[in-house]
Amino acid sequence: MTILTVYDPAMCCSTGICGTDVDQRLVDLAADLDWLKAQGVRVQRFGLSREPAEFVANDTIRQIMKDSEGDDLPVFMVDGALKAKARYPGRAELASWTGLLVATPAVEGYVGDVAKTSSCCSPAKAASASPTGCCGGGAKAEPAKEKAGSCC
Incomplete structure (x- = not known):
């Protein structure tokens, strides 16, 4: 324990x-x-x-x-x-x-500070997101940012 x-x-x-x-x-x-x-x-x-x-x-x-x-x-x-x-x-x-995970209900796809791999903002998808993808912005891709109640 x-x-x-x-x-x-x-x-x-x-x-x-x-x-x-x-x-x-x-x-x-x-x-x-x-x-x-x-x-x-x-x-x-x-x-x-x-x-x-x-x-x-x-x-x-x-x-x-x-x-x-x-x-x-x-x-x-x-x-x-x-x-x-x-x-x-x-x-x-x-x-x-203590080895526990904390669910963050305001941001879908997240458990604690770690994104689920199926989330559009997961580290893998954020890194490979196209400039117009869900985690990118405009002509220049930007790092994923959390917004309350939505993925990015």
Whole structure:
């Protein structure tokens, strides 16, 4: 089982989504972590103000804390390997770290950041698209660009 461990900076509560001025990144992260749990990923989340011993017990975290004086929190690790620090990753990035795919319903033919080969905007078709093809534009072919609700 994949284990995602999050080391949060000191916050007023376990998720940081309390009070009147809530950071939307923390709301999104809480939803994304719940989604990962539902997909079978084991999620551990430690807060500096509530579980300081967890920060001291991990050599990587202890070194990050020493080097940055805590400014590089949050830290994200998967199965003990450092994946990100000083930022909150989105669902697609979390999913890729844990071997999951994220469906992107707004763009037909895409699963996560990878196009299906049958899509007109797949890497193979985009590269070989004619200037008037679905992924090209005008007399000069341009790289495929996502548009909400359509292929290109």
